[in-house]
Amino acid sequence: xxxxxxxxxxxxxxxxxxxxxxxxxxxxxxxxxxxxxxxxxxxxxxxxxxxxxxxxxxxxxxxxxxxxxxxxxxxxxxxxxxxxxxxxxxxxxxxxxxxxxxxxxxxxxxxxxxxxxxxxxxxxxxxxxxxxxxxxxxxxxxxxxxxxxxxxxxxxxxxxxxxx
Amino acid sequence: xxxxxxxxxxxxxxxxxxxxxxxxxxxxxxxxxxxxxxxxxxxxxxxxxxxxxxxxxxxxxxxxxxxxxxxxxxxxxxxxxxxxxxxxxxxxxxxxxxxxxxxxxxxxxxxxxxxxxxxxxxxxxxxxxxxxxxxxxxxxxxxxxxxxxxxxxxxxxxxxxxxxxxxxxxxxxxxxxxxxxxxxxxxxxxxxxxxxxxxxxxxxxxxxxxxxxxxxxxxxxxxxxxxxxxxxxxxxxxxxxxxxxxxxxxxxxxxxxxxxxxxxxxxxxxxxxxxxxxxxxxxxxxxxxxxxxxxxxxxxxxxxxxxxxxxxxxxxxxxxxxxxxxxxxxxxxxxxxxxxxxxxxxxxxxxxxxxxxxxxxxxxxx
Numbered sequence: 001x002x003x004x005x006x007x008x009x010x011x012x013x014x015x016x017x018x019x020x021x022x023x024x025x026x027x028x029x030x031x032x033x034x035x036x037x038x039x040x041x042x043x044x045x046x047x048x049x050x051x052x053x054x055x056x057x058x059x060x061x062x063x064x065x066x067x068x069x070x071x072x073x074x075x076x077x078x079x080x081x082x083x084x085x086x087x088x089x090x091x092x093x094x095x096x097x098x099x100x101x102x103x104x105x106x107x108x109x110x111x112x113x114x115x116x117x118x119x120x121x122x123x124x125x126x127x128x129x130x131x132x133x134x135x136x137x138x139x140x141x142x143x144x145x146x147x148x149x150x151x152x153x154x155x156x157x158x159x160x161x162x163x164x
Numbered sequence: 165x166x167x168x169x170x171x172x173x174x175x176x177x178x179x180x181x182x183x184x185x186x187x188x189x190x191x192x193x194x195x196x197x198x199x200x201x202x203x204x205x206x207x208x209x210x211x212x213x214x215x216x217x218x219x220x221x222x223x224x225x226x227x228x229x230x231x232x233x234x235x236x237x238x239x240x241x242x243x244x245x246x247x248x249x250x251x252x253x254x255x256x257x258x259x260x261x262x263x264x265x266x267x268x269x270x271x272x273x274x275x276x277x278x279x280x281x282x283x284x285x286x287x288x289x290x291x292x293x294x295x296x297x298x299x300x301x302x303x304x305x306x307x308x309x310x311x312x313x314x315x316x317x318x319x320x321x322x323x324x325x326x327x328x329x330x331x332x333x334x335x336x337x338x339x340x341x342x343x344x345x346x347x348x349x350x351x352x353x354x355x356x357x358x359x360x361x362x363x364x365x366x367x368x369x370x371x372x373x374x375x376x377x378x379x380x381x382x383x384x385x386x387x388x389x390x391x392x393x394x395x396x397x398x399x400x401x402x403x404x405x406x407x408x409x410x411x412x413x414x415x416x417x418x419x420x421x422x423x424x425x426x427x428x429x430x431x432x433x434x435x436x437x438x439x440x441x442x443x444x445x446x447x448x449x450x451x452x453x454x455x456x457x458x459x460x461x462x463x464x465x466x467x468x469x470x471x472x473x474x475x476x477x478x479x480x481x482x483x484x485x486x487x488x489x490x491x492x493x494x495x496x497x498x499x500x501x502x503x504x505x506x507x508x509x510x511x512x513x514x515x516x517x518x519x520x521x522x523x524x525x526x527x528x529x530x
Binding site for chain 2: 003004005006007008009010011012013014015017018020021022024025026028029030031032033034036037039040043
């Protein structure tokens, strides 16, 4: 039966056609096409890789920015804290100094008052002594103005002496 | 990996199913056609419609290309025989049983005629027919078409460089990439696939184009090309030759001298079986595509034949009525054949790639 017996002529022409088509296509189509496909895939891969790398770099940059920001914030906090401490210590010191000064002033005032007081007392004592002498003088003068009175006094005194 | 195995199993089972279906259709058609072949001469005189003849005529090769109605293109006949030498002439010289240069046409066979018009059987046996038949002309047309298409695609690449594909280039690029990434690389491996790519691509597109062109029902198409056993034999032989040319030590070692098997088993059982297997591989390739494509043509034609059979039995009206269903069924069959065309091109290329993978395999996974 014709249907299942391969004819030699057809095998010949098929071989020839296939070989011609194969070699022409290989040279004119498949090689350039496959090469272009490969090149394009490679270029896409490279582009993707570099994009990925850029993303990574961006991420690293962002992380470092974050770190720098954090550090700056910490630095600021530290400075503020130090300033506060310095302020507190200055105020405290000033207060203590003022206290000491005040105490000193008070002490000296107290001393001055004391010495003034002593001087005043001395003055008063002198005055009192002088006045007492003057008064005594006046009294004595009055008492010894007549002879009788002088005798009377002597007598009294003698009486008083009372020779026991 | 697992998915791929399942995928492959699915494909192979689908393929088997198609093969069985094709055989189921093809075998009765062939058997029923056989007796009618003998009655062909009688049928022509009797004027009654013979479906077997009609179908066989459409699926067999011819020396002229029928276009439409009474118009057909004569094709060159090229003959060689040891005692008559070369002869080359146009096929219309042999039309209607005419004798030219001592040759005449017996059906679609060219035979040597005696002076009284009878067939010279002894000389006919020595006759080599290298005529460009309908099928040969069709493969040449497919070849030229494929060259035109693919050079156009290639031009797209040289024009656009690494840019995005456009037009015809963007239509074929996914198919080329599919052949590379889903046929060649998984079957052959990343290391060796590149040298087989031109062959596999040519195989795939050539088969696909011939299949599809064979389905086109009007003139430049319609030839039953891939359903012709000479064509599929040649293609399978190419695969076989490429496979053998690239087979390595590991392949032959594993095929003929399977490691880990006792020597007497290797010699008495495995050796002969594997040797047979080497030859059976291309044989299954050629039979699979031949049977599938032939069956597709026969079934589609059978539906058309029904129109005339019923028309002849119960008058024109029955014929018209049947034509509605027949055309619908034929259209469905044709769509199925488009699918079969794709699948057969795919399977042929895939199996070729798998054979190449087996041949170039290196002993590293044992």
